[in-house]
Amino acid sequence: MEVLGLEGFGGLPMYIIPAIDLRQGKCVRLIQGEYHRQITYEDDPVKQAEQFLSAGAQWLHIVDLDGAKIGKPVNTETISAISALGKFKIEVGGGIRDEASIKEFLDMNIEHVIIGTKAVSDFEWFSEMTQKFTGRIALGLDARGSRVVTHAWTEEAPQQLLEFAVEAARLPLAAIIYTDITKDGMMTGPNLERTKAVIDAVHIPVIASGGIKEIADIKKLAELGAEAAIIGRSLYEGTLDLADAIEAAR
DSSP, rough: OOOSSSSSOOOSSSSEEEEEEEEEEEEEEEEEEETTTTTEEEEEEEHHHHHHHHHHHHHHHHHHHHHHHHHHHOOHOOOOOOOOSSEEEEEEEESSSHHHHHHHHHHTOOOOEEEEEHHHHHHHHHHHHHHHHHTEEEEEEEEEEEEEEEETTTEEEEHHHHHHHHHHTSEEEEEEEEEETTTTOOOOOOHHHHHHHHHHSEEEEEEEEEEEHHHHHHHHHHHHHHSEEEOOOHHHHTSSSSHHHHHHHH
């Protein structure tokens, strides 16, 4: 299957991005980002990616959970193997905190590199990277309520969610990926109020993540103007069919 007409974010209508979270080379989900609350779903991430492809996925969201925890990419061989399928565009995050890591992923033909912790802790460096790799960097904006969180969601930053989003949106970013960590992996519905607040505050694409359970959630996010929705646990648990979600987003 070829990628149809997606040259980056900014197209309509909203689209669906299935997620693969990697830990020790396996597909897992963490409940609210807590490493001791792990559910393992698939031992072969490449096989999982192929299943998403067969359901019509054009993008894939990959998080290196091991990398997020230690501060540098770990599951690069697995990510490279998925990218080598050459069938869809991929965004990757988790522990990417230096220019060499960015280049490594871009050399794998990764479309967008997601930076979260380092964007918050060293905004000057983050700004420099967005200028150097224009349109290839996405901000991973993770929050607990109105407060930004970093370091695999273990530390609370002083920055406020909306203020930081507005500041970052001045940069040549690919998108802002907003995750309410209290919703992530819970399948209780996304935080619609704060998602809308982020969308309304910036002029660049906002991708919603966390809590999506069913088709109704997809439709609500589309109505808010989200560029895309990242879906993880609901696909693995079977409360949401990927092909149905893609159709609903259209």
